[in-house]
Amino acid sequence: MKVAQVSNDTIKINNVPDEELNGRKGAVVKVLGCGLCGSDIIKFEHKTVPAGTVLGHEIVARVLEINSDTDFKPGDVIVTTHHIPCGTCVYCKNGNVSMCRHFKETNIFPGGFSEKVFLSEEHLQNVAYLKPENLTEMEASFYEPLSCCVRAVRRAKLRAGSDVLVLGLGSIGILMSQALKASGMKVLGCDILAERVEVLKGFGVDAVTNLPPDYRPDAVFLTAGADKTVEIAIKTVRDGGKIVVFASTPDSFPFPNNEIYYRELTVMGSYSPDLCDMRESLELLRSGRVKVDGLSTVYPLEELEQAIRDTKNAKIMKAYIKI
Ligand SMILES: [Zn+2]
Numbered sequence: 001m002k003v004a005q006v007s008n009d010t011i012k013i014n015n016v017p018d019e020e021l022n023g024r025k026g027a028v029v030k031v032l033g034c035g036l037c038g039s040d041i042i043k044f045e046h047k048t049v050p051a052g053t054v055l056g057h058e059i060v061a062r063v064l065e066i067n068s069d070t071d072f073k074p075g076d077v078i079v080t081t082h083h084i085p086c087g088t089c090v091y092c093k094n095g096n097v098s099m100c101r102h103f104k105e106t107n108i109f110p111g112g113f114s115e116k117v118f119l120s121e122e123h124l125q126n127v128a129y130l131k132p133e134n135l136t137e138m139e140a141s142f143y144e145p146l147s148c149c150v151r152a153v154r155r156a157k158l159r160a161g162s163d164v165l166v167l168g169l170g171s172i173g174i175l176m177s178q179a180l181k182a183s184g185m186k187v188l189g190c191d192i193l194a195e196r197v198e199v200l201k202g203f204g205v206d207a208v209t210n211l212p213p214d215y216r217p218d219a220v221f222l223t224a225g226a227d228k229t230v231e232i233a234i235k236t237v238r239d240g241g242k243i244v245v246f247a248s249t250p251d252s253f254p255f256p257n258n259e260i261y262y263r264e265l266t267v268m269g270s271y272s273p274d275l276c277d278m279r280e281s282l283e284l285l286r287s288g289r290v291k292v293d294g295l296s297t298v299y300p301l302e303e304l305e306q307a308i309r310d311t312k313n314a315k316i317m318k319a320y321i322k323i
Pocket residue numbers: 037038039057058144145
């Protein structure tokens with residue numbers, strides 16, 4: 001089968017032996033498509049994964065072969081992803097599922113950017129769902145990234161009706177804005193790119209390229225990986241407000257101790273989803289409360305590297321690798 005493997009500065013398409021069940025519990029699925037995540041791009045660019053790694057975890061696939069206690073059967077089209085929290089460790093018990101060691105270790109083989117993937121029984125039982133019939137494969141591929149946003153919204157514990165600014169309207173900012181709105185917040189999206197502002201407005205959420213001068217939101221969600229946005233977030237959030245960090249930045253900053261202390265700010269990070277966020281994410285997509293039509297651009301597996309470049313250069317919002 002064909003796989004797209006990280007190989008130093010490039011991505012190579014190689015042939016490797018097919019994934020097979022070989023008596024194991026779990027399923028072998030034919031990948032139909034896989035979304036390209038910002039975290040895939042960072043792993044590739046910062047070379048944090050070894051050569052030969054197959055990235056991709058926002059998977060839509062058809063079940064080929066299965067040996068499982070679940071109800072999935074051959075032919076089912078499912079959505080799935082890679083990491084699963086254990087539910088019992090100190091991190092899980094305190095709601096920090098992204099820090100769970102089991103979560104970090106669990107994976108799919110070899111990765112979403114390949115023709116076939118092996119899913120363990122644990123994956124089938126916890127993070128795989130039938131693709132809702134009213135969603136296209138591409139729409140359903142937003143199940144995992146949206147679930148990350150759902151968790152960030154939940155973790156922020158904002159009062160209904162709070163004013164929330166989403167800074168950065170890439171695909172994650174667009175999802176985050178809609179997830180916040182769906183949970184009852186008054187959302188304003190902001191991006192320097194006018195076409196991205198228009199995309200969010202098209203989904204029924206207010207958005208601007210320049211913030212109103214007296215705007216002091218209760219919370220700011222940082223969904224752009226730019227240094228400048230950190231400064232804007234601290235300056236804009238109201239005294240006593242929250243900043244939710246959902247993007248890495250090129251530089252690290254001195255800890256703004258006095259701003260946080262004197263203005264009683266809460267700064268928090270949020271990364272990956274818990275199981276309940278995944279269920280809610282799929283329901284938000286199925287019900288149309290979060291819309292994703294038109295967000296993705298399709299690339300064949302052979303053009304994964306081009307898709308990475310185009311996403312990085314903001315030529316596209318989101319890449320869907322059709323396999
Ligand atoms: Zn992702």
